[in-house]
Amino acid sequence: MxxxxxxxxxxxxxxxxxxxxxxxxxxxxxxxxxxxxxxxxxxxxxxxxxxxxxxxxxxxxxxxxxxxxxxxxxxxLSLASHTSIGVLKHKLRPIFTTSVQPIILITPMVMACPTLTCNKHSLTQELREQDTSQVTLLQGGQCFKNVLVLAGRCSICRTLYWADHERFTQDNGDDVCLYLNDAKYLKVGKSVWVDRLVFRAIVNANYSFHASAAAITKFWHFSFVQPSGVTFKLSRRQV
Known part of the structure; x- marks a missing residue:
């Protein structure tokens, strides 16, 4: 690299x-x-x-x-601008590594159920292949399309684990959704997720520069989303 x-x-x-x-x-x-x-x-x-x-x-x-x-x-690696006898072949241009970008999956951060009675029981992948969501992920200054979102479930206490929250049933039968303060990714739309760097930058822009949601939307689109070549547009509501 x-x-x-x-x-x-x-x-x-x-x-x-x-x-x-x-x-x-x-x-x-x-x-x-x-x-x-x-x-x-x-x-x-x-x-x-x-x-x-x-x-x-x-x-x-x-x-x-x-x-x-x-x-x-x-x-x-075929990264030679000249031949073996010193004749110019061509000037090397910047190499775009889009074709070798890693495949990113949005998964729960925990690898075992932390509930005391479950004794660190492993989680099973909850969703079937046809039910798995494909979303757009904003990670730093990059935009990734068709990222899979996976959920895990503990087979003992039936708690459902997502990347940004946990859902479980209380003793009285009420369902509780608990959002995680240390979440690596956050869902901000029906099919849009962002990482910590993105939502921290948006919050800081709002507090430090008093930027409106519309101004942040335009800035993010022109600075990061548009140069990536994707058709996705971050909306004001998502900001």
Whole structure:
């Protein structure tokens, strides 16, 4: 993912390779330094095999060797702007990772029933496949379509668990719906859910800037929803 998200650096790296006929460049060395700062000592050392370790004497040699490895790795990912003889093929453009985005499911946070008498009994998936809802999820600045919402039920106390609330029956027969303060996701419409970052940002905008629901709706649509390329529109009522 580091290489895929740094195509501009790979263009500079490829141009310097073509100009000076060298495998490792100062651009790739800078990327290696960033990787080294991210990893701990042992994790960075795992990039080298035994033969490499015996040949490496100085920190600069380590950076050069790792740069060569990343350069060869970029070639195997077809992230090369120049041919092996230094001829420009094409400038690398930003790579959109939509096709490899993770599949997100909205599920209860608990993995076992916390009721004392149930003794941490596991939850069963409550909904049949044809009854499972597909919703739109706003997560940070991203908009995901057709996200599945799953619910769990304890087979002992019959409590129903959702991502944002729990529903159970009291001794007198009344049904009680208990919303969770630490919910990761919140349902804000018939088929719209948001994560904590989104609803925290909306609440803060309302209190900090005294922004109206209509103003927040327009801001969110133009800043996040529209650039994502989806047809979904956040409504004032949902805000």
């Amino acid at each position: 580091t290489l895929v998200n740094n195509t501009d650096l790979l263009n500079l790296h490829g141009q310097q390779q073509a100009s000076f006929r060298q495998e490792s460049t100062s651009w790739m060395a800078a990327l290696v330094c960033a990787v080294k700062a991210k990893l701990s000592g042992n994790d960075f050392a795992s990039l080298f095999n035994c033969d490499n370790t015996q040949a490496l004497q100085t920190p600069q040699q380590c950076i050069t060797m790792a740069g060569k490895k990343l350069s060869r790795f970029s070639l195997s």
